Amino acid sequence: MTTICVKHLYANFRDASHRGVDLKEKLWQAATTYTKRDFGVAMEELKALSQPAYDYLKVIDPSQWTKSSFNTFPKFDLVVNNLSECFNAYILQARDKPIVTMVETIRKKLMRRYQLKREVIDKWENTITPWIVAKFELMHDLSIYFTPTYAGCGQFEIHNASRQYVVDLEKRTCSCLRWDMTGHFTTSNVRAFIALIANNPIYAEDALLESPSHPEWKTSPTGQTNQLQAPVGRVKMLAKQQPSKQSARLMGHHS
Structure with a gap:
């Protein structure tokens, strides 16, 4: 593309x-x-x-x-070339060298970078990366402005003050198209996700990593599958929380 x-x-x-x-x-x-x-x-x-x-x-x-x-397959939504500009700045010291020396210089820079990343990863105890955790927490704060209505089969209709969206957790799609385009959390699919796992917290870790089919659900120590029970009527909501200062600033920026 x-x-x-x-x-x-x-x-x-x-x-x-x-x-x-x-x-x-x-x-x-x-x-x-x-x-x-x-x-x-x-x-x-x-x-x-x-x-x-x-x-x-x-x-x-x-x-x-x-x-x-944009095509939703690549999970790419950048409309500026910041990535290439950052890469050009990263290899700036090597660009004017002969080909072999340039490649060797870039290789050594990357080796040092990868080692630093490994050291950070070794200290991280979660299976989900820090950036995704921080993004999920932010989306969780913002999602208090959205109300989910369960439609069955992992599908939700999500409402806020001005718009409504359809979220399918099984297909990982949202009618806002942000989830389709980036593969990242949005306020609408986070609210649906929270509603889905409200009474089944053991499902959370797998669902963050991928959306598992029934045979892939975790089992309890007794060997029983933790099946999700379809809620009757309106989905029971978690207690609303006040958004963080960062969330409030974001909402003010987008309003």
């Missing part, structure tokens, strides 16, 4: 005389939204601001610059 860095796209967009904070915000909104509906809304709002700016973007293939048209 070949994508255009939206920072560079915006620079060309601005140089083509499409200037102003409003146009910049709408371009980035169109680039970072996950659904085609939201992309269409952003583009129509940009069109209302400037027809020439709309025409400029309309001729560019959406699959090259907006998340709403």
